[in-house]
Amino acid sequence: MIGHQRDRGRQAGPLFEWGISRLLLLMLVFGLVSLPVADGNDGELTIYQQWLSVFQSGNFPVGDETWQYPPGMSLAVLVPALLPVLTYKHAFLLAAFLVDAAVVAALVRTGRREGRSMMGAWVWTIGIPLLGSMPYARLDMTVTGICVAALLWLPTHARVGGALAGVGATMKLWPVLVLLGVGSGGSMRAAWKRALVAAVGLCLALGTALPGAWSFFSGQRDRGLQIESFGALPFHVARHFGWSGQAEVAYGAMQFTGPYVDLVAHALLVLNVLGLAGLVWLRLRLPASFFTGAAPSFLGLAAVLLCIFTSRVFSPQFMIWAVGLAAVGTSWRTSGLRIPARMVLAACGFTSVLYPLTYWSVINSTWSAVVTLAVRDGLLLAAAVFILRPLCTAARTGPVQAGGLVPRPHTAEEPVATG
Template identity: 40%
Template sequence: MSRISTARGVWLPVAAWAVTRAVVLLCVLRVLVLPGPDVTTDVSVIYQGWFDVLKTGTFPPDDVTWQYPPAAALAILSPGLLPFLDYAPAFFTLILLTDAAVLTLFLRAGGGAPCSFRAWGRAGHRPAGAWVWIAGVALLGPTAYARYDLMVTAVAVAALFAAVRRPQVAGALIAFGALLKIWPALLLTGAAGRGRRARALWWSAAGTAAGLTLFFVAAAPGALAFLTSQRDRGTEVESLGALVFHFARHFGWQGQVLLNYGSLEFLGPGVRVAGTVALTLSLAAVGWLFLWRVRARELGPATLCEAAFTATLLFTTTSRVISPQYMLWLVGLAAVCVTVRACRQTLPAVLVLLATGVTLLEFPVRFADVVASDPKGVALLVVRNGLLVAASLLACRRLWVSTRDGERGDGPGEGAGVVGARKPADGMAAAAPPLTDAAAPPPTAAPPAPR
């Protein structure tokens, strides 16, 4: 019976993944056509145009749509690894393979796999994360495969799981992810500040970031142009702040929606004020995270993923731009949180899944209504952004409580805040994972952490 249940633990999610991804592929290949704009033009037009420029050894000059850190060039150039395919099919194929690799990470972490896979499961983990990943990507629809954000999310997920026993690898992955699309730097929010593991992670992240940045600067001109590329952006029509202008248009507001910096944004009276408010909210999020770190009594075994999820939620929700693909970041981090038993972010993770499903409805299905500020489109935005706000507040509350009520990991210096760090069970002492650069100290007994 155990073999049967274990087999189900891997083959059922694999079957669900295969079915849902077949539908997504049919959508991006335009066999199945959803209402609304063609989401694949970013790949076939914009990405391919960047590909042609990057092949010449320079970053896209004077192109306001290129707003990414230098390692993003690797994602754009990656379809060249499949020269027997045209650019767009090659890109979709690589995204599919990356998606499969992420599923494998979750199956491995959750332990829901037979035979040799069984050894992959770790104490304190559960297989639910694989289902969150399967559902989240499917709910976002073809947008998930028509942007390179899935690749970035894969790096972030791998970094969180690597932090269990390989902090140097985790630090390097976090730095690489940040040079792909900035936001993975938020994974450091809950990293411990003391101990050999913590030092290994921080030094690895800093060294990798510095080394890769120097490499890209030396390799091609324009590597750091992204630092000033978004200073004149407006307020993107799907963002939280845009709701003000959606309602204002029905009361005579004289602004307009224009293609700006590669997305449709509100431009006109009051937009700069809205941008300032969004920036202020993001700074307030930084202040809250700083206060949390100062007041946190002890970083527990789930703190790294909880803090990463919460910080990314806060910055996504308060951003001037909430592009549909941003939901992939939250889905990946939510799936990691659900995988770790000690994590308390299940309800915020469910809200993120609901918001992802609503995102598919507002883009691409009802995007024309969103752009026109039609009541149907605005209602979808209110629901989606409301779910993100609720998830953010709940995540903050639960992160605060989890580090104030005595939840303990392996100790503040060794392994605290590392995803999946082992916790004592039934009042028995549990062995801490071996240190990477020295023998582990003898384990100490501790009571089980409250759930």
């Protein structure tokens, strides 16, 4: 009885904070209160509604440079239209709210289990509003919700978790990276097999139903260097010392054009491949005892941060991915992600300053914007270092005992994600 009351007390905090913060978010997105600057939500939702019309006509938006997603993302665009509300905009916002509610409910339920922590619910509850109203008006909320579900299922039902990761990968590729943390043996084979079957089956079905499913490849290929990306920071500084480039709109984002931009953009693609290859090499060298139930979120967050560092694009909604992965990771008491999660939350705050509050300063590369970009990038880089350090230690000398993913005997309440 006492334990039950303690659990109720632990869950009351994040649920109360979630209720207050989401009420404010709903007031923002539905226009009952407003920010001093435009949040860009109406523009994004208008684009989604245009895509909806194309899908309803029986095609993918081929030739639309703003469509840069795998085929499964069409479902995230189509599903809100099924909700019984007046407009597509309201339906989309309501769908995002429902995903948000499902995630916090799952994390609170998970936090009450033996060996788990309510910090995961706190990270999600705090992280989303730190990004302002933007998460409710972006497709990434749905993708992150699916990935959170995959992470919560993987430790006990690898097939279900793998299938969910596969579905998420048909919307944006990054959710499949969480499968790096599934241990060797039957569980690993089952998770990857189900992910492959789910992804291939869904893509084939959508490609058969709607022509143009693979047009997103060309849309991604020609993208440039977005002004918020890691690789763009030197160019922001260089503008103050005579660099002749400028920021222009292309592919639905502000990109740099000018000397050396293409060189840096291509270098980032190479670094992306090398970074992921290095992470896979580390993963293969990890001892079996490293793969606790927290390993998928631990390695998944490491992979996502590496991808963000080496991407030509860093849209603010990418932070939703990091918040979701950090939330699931910190729901394990032994994950070693508490410090990186705090850094991710701090980076969310600086991301909101960059967009939408001072976006014109970013476009114009003011010193205040340069400093804000540098601080946000530094926080994410520090979070990655805190994650990669125990990985390197474990790969070299065996599992670490503190400050990282701490292996310990597993109970029925905390099964290991291995076969």
